Structure formats: structure tokens, C-alpha cells
Amino acid sequence: MPIWRLTWFTVACAGGATLLVLPIGVLIAWALARGSFRGRTILEAVVTLPLVMPPVATGLILLMLMSRRGPIGRVLERVGIDVVFTWKAVVLAMAVMGLPLLVRTARAGFEHVDRRYEQMASTLGAAPVRAFLTVSLPLALPSVIAGAVLAFARALGEFGATIVVAGSIPGATRTLAVAIYTYAETGRDWEAVTLIAISAAIAFAALLCSNALAGKRLA
């Protein structure tokens, strides 16, 4: 499989995973920053789990849920959607592993927004959804973008969960990280080093973008 295709596949999956978690992650971040509801601590713990658990364990949980005999996989199979060992599993693994980074960063952004602005929006007639879209979200946007880029960078390097739930099928589910491992294992060191350089370059570019968008300079 040519390197450019491998790179494109990984970037596309990481991009898709980021877009997938962005709306969910932003909502969870906002709820954790502003809401006082039952189950808040549990939600916080569940979202943070992929950050602290071994990625292989997260992958196994996803495999159990999404396989044809799993509770979610069974339902999806009925509507003709097969996830495990396809590109969809790659996106899913990347999304789950990237979510905590997005939520934590975006949440800090929302917590930093002075509540007074949201209160003023409401006294000016803005219903909660409008106040969120026109005041809270734009003011927290640098953090949301920084969180999305972190999630993207994390997704690019995702290995443990991906290999369990998606495998390493050349041309179908093999990502840069998985390919690096495979090449290193089989003694193709030069190819592995090339892929490492590509991974580092993409992640570095993404982080530079994130810092520039957040209005900060990389020290």
C-alpha cells in the first residue's frame, strides 16, 4: 500500500472522528462546565475513562459492544451496518480516544467564560440555545478548536483500541500507527522511520494550527 494512501486514509479517519465527536464533545463540555444535574460526576468519569484506561481495554469494550453479538452491533447489523474490522471501526476507536481531550479542553474554555455575558444575553431576550450559540460558544471557541485539534492529533496516533476493534487490514483498516508497528516488527525499519516522520509532521502542523487559532504562540 503506497505511503500517500496510508497517510490519506489515516488523516481522513482522524478528521472524520474529530467531526463526529465535536458536537457531542462540545455539548458534554458545556454541560459539565455549566450544568448541575444528577449523574454529572458519572458522566465526567465515563468521558475521562478512555484517557486513563489501557487503549487495548477500550478497544475490547468497543469490540464487545459493536460485534455482531454485541448489544449495539446486533442492532446495527439489522439495518445493514457492519462496523467491526472496517474503516468505521477505525473512526469509532479514534473518536472514543479523542473525546476526553476535546471535552477537557473545551470545558476549561466554557468555565472561563464569564457567566455575566450569558446572563446579559438572557435579559436581552435570548433563549438558552441562542445564548449558547451566540455568546458562550464564540467566547469559548479558541478552547473548542484547541480541543478539537488535540483530539485530531490523538486520533492520528491511535493504536491500541484501533488494532483490537479494526485490526490491521492493508488498504482497509491499517493506519499510520498500526503500519509503523507492523513495519518495525517485520524489520522494515526504513519504512517505519518514514511513517514516524510523516506522523510527527502532521501532528506538529495540527498543534501549530491549534496554537495559532487559540491566539497563542508556540514557545
Add this chain to the structure above:
Amino acid sequence: MIDLAIALIQGSFSLDFTATLGDGVSALFGPSGAGKTTVLDAIAGLRLPALGRIAVADRVLFDSSTGINVAPYLRRIGYVPQDIALFPHMNVRRNLLYGRHPGTSPDLDRVLRMLEIETLLDRGVRDLSGGERQRIALGRALMSGPSLLLLDEPLAAVDLPLRRRILPYLARIRDDLGIPILYVSHDRDEVQQFADYVVRLEAGRVVGKDRKDSKDLKI
């Protein structure tokens, strides 16, 4: 007519406020920590009283006995907080138009002329002077077409010359638009100059009410 009965407890502070105010300018006068801002927040719907009733021009906004609690964005209460809280990510024009409501809002040109802010429309709010920010915040609250205007120490943070320049604008709002104003201050001169009716608040309790035209204003 503004009917207020607000009781709430916040930590070691308890507020018990009852007053009926006329349609002119009413001043809420008292030392720092007396609960003045808490009263304004409760009227605007930003803080929930434990008990009480809030009615503006016969419209009940809160009544603990019947369970009425109108959401802040439906109350039509214009609020200029002490910290001004102009939206920092919007220019002056977008701040002014944020709360515009077809049918109830006054004409933008009229508000611009009244507050002499015609030339500031395309400026960013960070580039404004203290006096300009005050006037934009007043304009933003007026443009939402409020049935009551709450001003929290609008002149506390400005020096004496600026105070002299802003007071006439407040008088114009009172005289030209006929919107009832509830005005918080701890400055005796300001209150005597501007208010028709004075409520004195100390440590969460009303300790005096008076009309300005009575011979010995007890403030």
C-alpha cells in the same frame, strides 16, 4: 407600578425586601453588601428568591405562592450591571442590536441620538472609553424594549467629570422614553439629584422608604 417582595437566603446573608415603586426613577440606596445587586438579579430572573412576588406593570414575573417563574429571556427587563458586560466578541452595532425585538424596541436612530453614540457603531468594545462603554450598555438594554430598566451603580466606576456627563443621559432616558428605572447607588448626592423615590437597604432589610418631594428625604 412595580411590586416587589423578595426573600432569599444565601449562605449567612438573608434578604427580605418589600417595596412598591412608582413609574419614575426609584433608587435603591445603601452601603456595600446590603443586598442591592441581589434585588436587581432577582427582578431580572438571574437569582431565584425562596419566597415572594415580583410584578412589573401588572405582569407577574415571579410568585412563589402560585409557582410562577418567568424565564429571564421572557421578562423584558433591561439590565446594566455594574461590570457593564458588553459582549467582547461583538462590535458596538452588534451589541446594540443583540436584543432588538420587532414591535417593542425603540428606533435605533433615536437611541443613538439620545446617547450620542452614532459615531461608535463600528468600533470594537475593547476600544471604548469608560463613558462610552456605559452609554453602549445603556443603549443595548434600551434596544431590547424593556418594561423596566435596572441600573447597578452606573456611575460608581467613573470619575466626577464623567459622572456629570453621564447623568444627563440617564435623565433623557427617564424623560424621553418613559421607562421606569430602578437604580442602585450608594452615593447620596446622585440619588437626590436623580431619583423620585428612594428605598434604603441595610444588611438585607428595608430600613426606609421615601418620596423625593417629601421635605426631609430620609436617606
